[in-house]
Every structure is written in structure tokens, then in C-alpha cells.
Amino acid sequence: MTSSDNLSGAAPVPSSTAPSGAAPSGAAQPSDVVIGLDIGGTKTRGVRFEHGEPVADESVGSANVQNVSREDAAAHLAELFAKIGRGTVAQVYAGAGGIDTDEDAAALAALIEPHVPEARITVVHDSRLLLAAGGASTGVAVIAGTGSAAWGANGAGQEARAGGWGYLLGDEGSGYWLGREAVRHSLRRMNQGQEPDELTRALLDSCNTDDPNKLIALFHSPDTGRRFWAQQARLVVEAADAGHRVSRDLIDQAGKDLADMAAQVLRQLGLDGPVILGSGLGMNVVRLQESFRQHLAVAGVHDVRILEQDPVFGVPLLVRDQA
Structure with missing residues (x-):
């Protein structure tokens, strides 16, 4: 299932779910693979986490449609996922500026989904990422x-x-x-x-x-x-x-x-x-x-x-x- 949550807590956006398949011996299981996206006004940074540890870290141009065209945003996401998104991914968690409504979150999730069709996708305002990166679950x-x-x-x-x-x-x-x-x-x-x-x-x-x-x-x-x-x-x-x-x-x-x-x-x-x-x-x-x-x-x-x-x-x- 693909979900897109904004600050008010958006409802899931329906999407097809396919079997994850078996992982090669010694590789991270699909359920352990998460891609984090920080989509800013000037660049998009993506980190691939396996077992909670970063194993790939890449940056491309902004995929925020408040700052670039939808076509450019899609192209930048394609470039990024080509670098870090290969193989089965369990979840994509994306933070971006301008995620003010359920519709904003769903629109960004729709740009991400073609690259990870089997993944759960969560889209939030980028400030949520910042609080968590500071090690806090409550605060500002x-x-x-x-x-x-x-x-x-x-x-x-x-x-x-x-x-x-x-x-x-x-x-x-x-x-x-x-x-x-x-x-x-x-x-x-x-x-x-x-x-x-x-x-x-x-x-x-x-x-x-x-x-x-x-x-x-x-x-x-x-x-x-x-x-x-x-x-x-x-x-x-x-x-x-x-x-x-x-x-x-x-x-x-x-x-x-x-x-x-x-x-x-x-x-x-x-x-x-x-x-x-x-x-x-x-x-x-x-x-x-x-x-x-x-x-x-x-x-x-x-x-x-x-x-x-x-x-x-x-x-x-x-x-x-x-x-």
C-alpha cells in the first residue's frame, strides 16, 4: 500500500502491492530497505537505509514542484532512484516543503510511486524529518x-x-x-x-x-x-x-x-x-x-x-x- 500523510494526517492513497520476492543471500531483506528523501527548494537528497543504517547517499536537483516544474521534479526523482532505489524497497519516507494538504502529499507520492511500485510511500512536511533527526519525538x-x-x-x-x-x-x-x-x-x-x-x-x-x-x-x-x-x-x-x-x-x-x-x-x-x-x-x-x-x-x-x-x-x- 502507498500512503501519503501530511501535517494533518492524510488518508492512504490506494496503490497496487506486489510480492517482494526473495533477496540474494547476505543482502538486506526487502522489509529492511527504506529510502529517505529530503526534498528542499534547491536539491533533493536521498539516503538508502538497510537495517536502519545508511548504505547509499545521493543528491540531485529539487523535486519540489513549488520550485521546479513537474517535469523537472519527475526527472530529478528518476535520476535519484536510478542511483539508490534499485531492487525491492519496503518504504519511502519523504519530507518536503509545501506539504500543506492531503492533495499536496498525494501529488508528490504519485511522482515517487513509479520508481518503487511495491513500496509504502509516506509524504510529510520536511520539518518532521528535522525534529526526528534531532533525536526528539516531541518539541519544535x-x-x-x-x-x-x-x-x-x-x-x-x-x-x-x-x-x-x-x-x-x-x-x-x-x-x-x-x-x-x-x-x-x-x-x-x-x-x-x-x-x-x-x-x-x-x-x-x-x-x-x-x-x-x-x-x-x-x-x-x-x-x-x-x-x-x-x-x-x-x-x-x-x-x-x-x-x-x-x-x-x-x-x-x-x-x-x-x-x-x-x-x-x-x-x-x-x-x-x-x-x-x-x-x-x-x-x-x-x-x-x-x-x-x-x-x-x-x-x-x-x-x-x-x-x-x-x-x-x-x-x-x-x-x-x-x-
Whole structure:
């Protein structure tokens, strides 16, 4: 059977089930083979687990249809499963951004199913992977990557979330948000007749232009997109580390926005922690981590952890809990 579960707990999606067949001597039994997928805004990472241990680990382009076309998503999944999905697979457990409804989960499961027709497929919001990778079954997971979101669960089985609305409606504190704010900062300086500062100069160099006015057309161009502008977040981080005040303020605001999301979910669930911060920015930008901790401390939250392994490695725990 193939199932696709989202944050609200989706019903199973019917699918044919075929016999698994015998495994070669010494190989993992089919029931012991699980593939975990972490489908982000910029890449899809897949890990093949046998007996709960990773035996293959590959990355391809994004298979998130909020960021790429359905055709590109399907092509990237085909590439990934060709690398790690051969043979009988018992289960695929996929986490992805933008899984907000049963229909979202079912649509992604439908893209995965042709590659593993005998497998059970579970699709959840990617924040579930993050919490499990932090070794927690209750608490709040905060994604700070290309996008942003907070999701949590308590011991009574209640779930809550904040953010995760996508870049047009939110994604505060994310890589995209920082990249966009760098553009806005540069355009404000231009409108005020000020010379480009160090952040603007770095942005212009990265965009291969010498005129801030050209950033407007570039930002709206189909040749750039969410991934491109999220990658410009590194310029804000570098400028902040070099002492640029506005960049430091932007990262502090990002930390505050992420902390506010986490605090909201904690209140809804009646929890005081833990809060686990993960994804690209969350795991790698110390200045953001410090801001995040400080703003949560003001809210009385002190059990704050930085994820030490990628979210996809939470899949074995989720599969065990599911069983």
C-alpha cells in the first residue's frame, strides 16, 4: 500500500502491492530497505537505509514542484532512484516543503510511486524529518534554509505549525528572505542618491552588473528565481562578519522571526522545548544561531539545539515510530 500523510494526517492513497520476492543471500531483506528523501527548494537528497543504517547517499536537483516544474521534479526523482532505489524497497519516507494538504502529499507520492511500485510511500512536511533527526519525538523543529517554517508535536499527539507559507507570503528568516532584503537595501540606497556600500557592491558583483537599477529587472526575470536569490544570503552573512551594520541587523531580524515562529508553536502545544534549528542557514550560520537563541531566551525558552545531522537521517526513527 502507498500512503501519503501530511501535517494533518492524510488518508492512504490506494496503490497496487506486489510480492517482494526473495533477496540474494547476505543482502538486506526487502522489509529492511527504506529510502529517505529530503526534498528542499534547491536539491533533493536521498539516503538508502538497510537495517536502519545508511548504505547509499545521493543528491540531485529539487523535486519540489513549488520550485521546479513537474517535469523537472519527475526527472530529478528518476535520476535519484536510478542511483539508490534499485531492487525491492519496503518504504519511502519523504519530507518536503509545501506539504500543506492531503492533495499536496498525494501529488508528490504519485511522482515517487513509479520508481518503487511495491513500496509504502509516506509524504510529510520536511520539518518532521528535522525534529526526528534531532533525536526528539516531541518539541519544535525550525527550518531555516531556502524557505522557513516551524512545526511541532506534543506527547498528546497534537501538532501545530507557523510559517511555511512560501516565499510570496512569508519565509521570514530564510535564505530567500535575506537575499531579497539585500536587493531592497541596495535599491533604497540608489533611490536616496547614496553610493553602493559593501553589501551592494558584493551583490552587484554576484549578479554580474554594475548598476543597482538593473537589479529590479533581474529580480523579476525568469532567468533568476527563488534558488538564485536564496544563494545571495551568503553575501549578507559575509558582510555581517566583516562588520556591515545593516547586514548584522538583517541576520538579527532573521533570528528573531524564526524565534517568534518557534515560540508560537510552543505556546500552541503547551511545551517549553526542545526547539531544534536546522537546514542550511540554521546549521551553518553562527550569527543566526546566536540571534535565535537570544530571542528565544527573552521568551523564556532555553532548551534550544542546533541540528548536528541532516534531516534525512531522522527517517529511521520516523519509520520505527510509524511501525
